[in-house]
Amino acid sequence: MIVGIVGCGAIANTIVNEFISDSGIQIKYFYDTDIERAENLAQIANGVAVLRLEDMLDDVDLILESASPIALKVIALDILERGIDLMVMSVGALMDREFRNKVRKTAEEHNAKVYAPSGAIVGLDGIKAASIGKITEASLTTRKAPKSLGREVEEEEVLFEGKASEAVEKFPVNINVAASLSIACNMDIDVKIIVDPKVDRNVHEVVVKGDFGEFRTSSENYPFAANPKTSMLAAFSAIKLLKSFGECFSVGT
Ligand SMILES: NC(=O)c1ccc[n+]([C@@H]2O[C@H](COP(=O)([O-])OP(=O)(O)OC[C@H]3O[C@@H](n4cnc5c(N)ncnc54)[C@H](O)[C@@H]3O)[C@@H](O)[C@H]2O)c1
Known part of the structure; x- marks a missing residue:
């Protein structure tokens, strides 16, 4: 599975530094409106920084959004329309019921999946x-x-x-x-x-x-x-979910 990250800040940095590519999952592409941040992570991960989101879409199976609620609203439908799975960190954007329904419908129509890791919460x-x-x-x-x-x-x-x-x-x-x-x-x-x-x-x-x-x-x-707005547990939950895609044994809902 080839993964691209949109938004190369605190969460993405932890994911790249803690994720060990041991399960056929490769975090390869990085996009950020601040290109230096994307380049920095690409260098650590031995991946590719792209200047435009479109430049990763032909090669990725899943995009992990760790940018902002506004960014999610801009990119989500284009990604799902191409049948690419989407992992969402800016879950707050999905409280907009109309947007959430569009996301769900687009994912269904294009056989894509939307995941939201448990983030900073327990329960x-x-x-x-x-x-x-x-x-x-x-x-x-x-x-x-x-x-x-x-x-x-x-x-x-x-x-x-x-x-x-x-x-x-x-x-x-x-x-x-x-x-x-x-x-x-x-x-x-x-x-x-x-x-x-x-x-x-x-x-x-x-x-x-x-x-x-x-x-x-x-x-x-x-x-x-x-x-300081972001908790380490949020990044860990995304790593755990990513790793689960390569596992055949799952405990907990
Ligand atoms: N689900 C949860 O429990 C949980 C917990 C913490 C944070 N979050 C959310 O996850 C997101 C990322 O958090 P973070 O702490 O890593 O943020 P951060 O501010 O450290 O990093 C965000 C990065 O995204 C980039 N960015 C902003 N808009 C962009 C766009 N349109 N396209 C590409 N890149 C863009 C910024 O330049 C920055 O590098 C935020 O929306 C935050 O609210 C969710």
Whole structure:
């Protein structure tokens, strides 16, 4: 499987540095609006930096988007129309129902697949299973350091309380996890975002209640120094999903 990456920032850097090509999966092409970033990763991976996305499309089986929600909206349909699979990191863009439906329809019509790794969140497996029954309550509380949210505060402050659909509009590059949870269980979950000068990790707490009972998960993720909005676990989840394509044994949903 030949993979191309669109968006060569914090997540892509970790993927390239941690992914060991041991399963017939080659990360070969790199595209970024900042060509130096693409060239840097291409050099590390012994791959190819391209000046235009189109320059990789004839050769790739899958494109991993790790750029931005706006970038995803621009590139997704063109990629899927060519029957190329797409792995999405900027999941927040998929909260736009009209766009999500177009993505789904285009993928179906062209026999392509769309994957969204679990990212920075823990509990997606549980919420997917829970959605087979009735979910009565699903919420996410995210607590981040001021620099992760681009704020300067002396004391803890609730920045947002409302539905996931509104949260991803107000914090598009910060709250992809709310979108992943909502899409996984097909409901607009409750979200609270807290800026907290006492934490130095990105903390996500998920509570789900329903026919199955209830569960709570809590993750305290190390942010990237290069981009404190992003958690290392998000990049690891993409690597794990990539590796799974070459494996014949799978545990967990
Ligand atoms: N699913 C999750 O849990 C999760 C977690 C963290 C981050 N994310 C999302 O993943 C994406 C990447 O995160 P990151 O921390 O690596 O970001 P980053 O800012 O470190 O890197 C993004 C890179 O994309 C490039 N880029 C921007 N627009 C582009 C375009 N139109 N075409 C090509 N390249 C473009 C930038 O130049 C930059 O190099 C973001 O949208 C972020 O919100 C998702």
